Amino acid sequence: MLTIHADSRGRALAVEGAWIAGAGQLTDLVAAHPRARVRQWPGILTPGLINLHGNELLEEAYHPDPRESDELGTEPLMGDALATLAMDDTRWGASARRGLQRMLAHGTVRVACEELRNRAVRDAVHRSGLAVVGRLGRPGGTPALDPYAAGLPVEFAAPRERNSAARFAVFDVPDETELAERGAGTCVATVVAGRLVYRRR
Structure with a gap:
């Protein structure tokens, strides 16, 4: 229709x-x-929008389940905070799905990534339907679900x-x-x- x-x-x-x-x-x-x-x-x-921080937000961040908000909050956990979590493929896949949904809630239709090495994350991205555009190296700025908060020029599809x-x-x-x-x-x-x-x- x-x-x-x-x-x-x-x-x-x-x-x-x-x-x-x-x-x-x-x-x-x-x-x-x-x-x-x-x-x-x-x-x-x-x-x-194009989110330039695909690897950082999907393979280097944990997006807490709402049921974990009392313990972990609601914002993506990165760096030392991520290092304290026990991550397996199931948890990576669930985190990536939540992260992708949150990107969609910020008008993202494309995500820029270097090669995704985590299979669970790669599968989640594929199933989401989001278009993936390649990138070389890190884009700088601050990884953020809202591209306007990343400190970089915002790119539209x-x-x-x-x-x-x-x-x-x-x-x-x-x-x-x-x-x-x-x-x-x-x-x-x-x-x-x-x-x-x-x-x-």
């Missing part, structure tokens, strides 16, 4: 399966696809157009300037491979 996703400015993408069937103004896409389901979101529709992969995000802000000021925690929806993989409650 074809779905049209539209933002507060009337910008819209028509999605069929894993692909963009059309891009433009909501009124034009509704006229072209009168039987499509329409999802209207508050804020701005963007191509989605390529603009979405007809016949491109349906990967994008919507942020509940009026424009890109406020997005930069408030950060990616304003994400209300993330679509990957045509699927709505995150929706703010």
